[in-house]
Amino acid sequence: MKLAFQLAYKNLVGSGLKTWLNVLVLAIAFLTIIFFNGFIDGWHNQAKLDSEEWEIGGGHILNNNYDSSDPFTIQDGHGPILTNEANGLTPILFRQGTIYPSGRMYSALIKGIDVNQNTLKIPTNLLKESAADIPAIIGKRYAKSSKLKVGDEVLMRWRDKNGTFDASNITIVGIFDSNVPTIDVGQIWMPIKKLWEITGLENEATMFVANVGYTSTKMEGWNFQSKEDLLSSLTRIIESKKASGSIMYIFLMGIALLAIFDTQVLSIFRRQREIGTYISLGMTRLQVVKLFTVEGSMYSILATLLGTILGIPLFGYVARTGIGIPEASQNQGVTISDTIYPAFGIGLILSTIILIILSSTIVSFLPARKIAKMDPVNALKGKIQ
């Protein structure tokens, strides 16, 4: 085997530019796979953490009449808070409304939240500390689209529990910066007690956010959704991004593997005398096949080495500084931060190395099989077989 590696190495280095071109394309494919998957994994990790901290907590408990994907249910999807069962749970009440900053009309989902909560990172302490009659906090995206800033008073219109219109000024006491658009876009957060007061829905909630570590207990009229259930749509989006992105590196890998395959076919055709000599010197056909396969798979080893030399400083830099995400992408409704720090895990790197070596070994072996069928005398004579 050692001999096979020595011979393979000498043959490859002897081929000069042709070898290094193959190695370079394979190394680029190797780096692309690691970079893309590292980027997606980094995004996934950050998005999961952000979603847990800002939106999901330890899971949601939704009123049975409320369906988060059906806005028709907001009106009636609420129920009374059962105080003895609601320990460790943060109640949130949803109502629909409209705000009129500078005479422009914006729809808003009004969310009343317990100001003493510390399950979510939403800065409800600002609501608690404010002396305003109706204090409210909004996310940076909604603040930008509605052109509101801290201290602004804006007229809000809503309907009470009977459907009667009411309107009053609310005061923006804080603007929070979160990567989770689903708690930001089109939403106004205010103290739940104030929302109870202005709508007449005393002691009612649409949902509860559970503390991290909450163990589900059966609550009549309420439906528990675990953290995993709530993160499943995010995971699916990220998986689909991963799948669509893989087309790019499958294409690159395809080019590199095709180049190796072509080189192998050409080598076997042009090096028949060499093959005949190996066999006449006592090597079995299988040993010659092995030699050519090792030669082909050595492209991947060289590519891995080249990739490591180029990749360590490049990926090290990117992992430290992160990759800036354009603002437009952050407003698409999917949790994504303004800077993504790729996660280049050891598992990802090792699996990519194995994938590259295995696939290049297979494409090297396929043409080398022909050697097993060669007649050594004709091979020595250099006759085309």
Added chain:
Amino acid sequence: MKYTIVLFIVFLGLSKSQAQDAIKILQKVDANMASESRIVETKMIINGKRNSRTVISKGYSTGIDKSFTEYLSPDREKGTKMLKLDNRLWIYSPDTDRTIQLSGHMLRQSVMGSDLSYEDMMEDRKLLEIYNASFIGEEILDGRKVWVLQLDAKVEDVSYVKRKTWIDQERYVPLKEELFAKSGQLLKTTTLSDVKKIEGRWFPTKMIYKDELKSGDGTHFEFVSIEFNKEIPDYIFSKASLKK
């Protein structure tokens, strides 16, 4: 003391008779404005910040809970149809060839960019069923003598807790209306004009609808043609007619 009691009794008697007067006025207004069915062609002028657009539509309505509207122009809106049955509203867009039922925040969007929201179109009960009317004075409005009535909700499930309406004393048609929130905030104003006698009844043919919380000049409506109590086939008020 005796004098105060007499005054109080006189005031009570007066306010009771005024309330009855207000009800009678509203009944007469209803006789002018309400009909069993109606076919109208309207021109809606939407005043935006930079320009204004004119949208022409044809509407069919039966009673207060069924209505069907088809937009005839401009080209961008042509073929868009709306169907309202009780408290449900569907809209059909020819561009997508799809019908959607409007809900939640979509109901609060404005109709074609006007000051009228879809949920404003959902209001459908008779005023006297849900409001107590009281007479609050007389004024001159645009050169005409009017009664000013205040309507206070007598039921809980009403959109506007208070309305103020100005009624033409001679023709029994409203010339202005203001709608208020529970907090007393003025929400919407409607100004009606160009009152004409159509099929034996007085009817205002121009209307300016203004959302007082929004900036702008409001939305102007003009009735190009109107027919009262014409028979409208039932199939018009079906979801199938949206795609026809």
